[in-house]
Amino acid sequence: MKIQRLTDDNHNKAAALLRQAFPNSRYEERLFNNLHKKGRTVYEWVCIHTNRYIAYIAFTKAYRGNDVCGLHLAPLAVNPEFQHQGIGSELLRFALRQKEVKDTTIYVLGAPKFYERFGFVRCDQPKCPFDPGNKHFLALRNDPHQHFTVGYEPEF
């Protein structure tokens, strides 16, 4: 298995993987397509196993007003055939070491049990506009004393 950056000519493989990993929702695939169509900054990596794209991770800019204040991790997806084998964890650990990601604040809306393993902590601030009460909102390298509602790219 190898991990590499997603290249422009392999977008269809990543989109197919998102359909498989989220069988009940087209949201993630649409988000992926729309972010790229609009030319947003997306830091993204894939796991490739015997020429198949089996996992995908992406980061996009997080905003405080018009200023970039970190990155949002979304989505992280593993092909169902390969879930619960440590692949999502390996891809996430790899991504968190990359230069675009390693020194900045990272936000994620996801399962606390999963993300806490990687040092993410639940946070009350900033407020996540998609999660009333911030029940599933976590961050890494966050300053919880800054009170604001975090912004996303408009495609979210």
Ligand SMILES: CC(C)(COP(=O)(O)OP(=O)(O)OC[C@H]1O[C@@H](n2cnc3c(N)ncnc32)[C@H](O)[C@@H]1OP(=O)(O)O)[C@@H](O)C(=O)NCCC(=O)NCCS
């Ligand atoms: C969540 C996901 C990225 C984890 O990747 P993975 O390679 O299966 O995970 P790993 O094998 O590295 O780690 C396993 C842990 O992931 C968590 N996990 C796995 N599937 C999960 C799911 N559907 N929802 C929440 N947590 C999940 C569990 O905590 C699990 O721990 P356990 O085996 O002790 O129960 C992957 O299962 C997936 O793509 N699921 C569908 C898409 C999704 O829900 N993505 C959003 C991530 S919050």
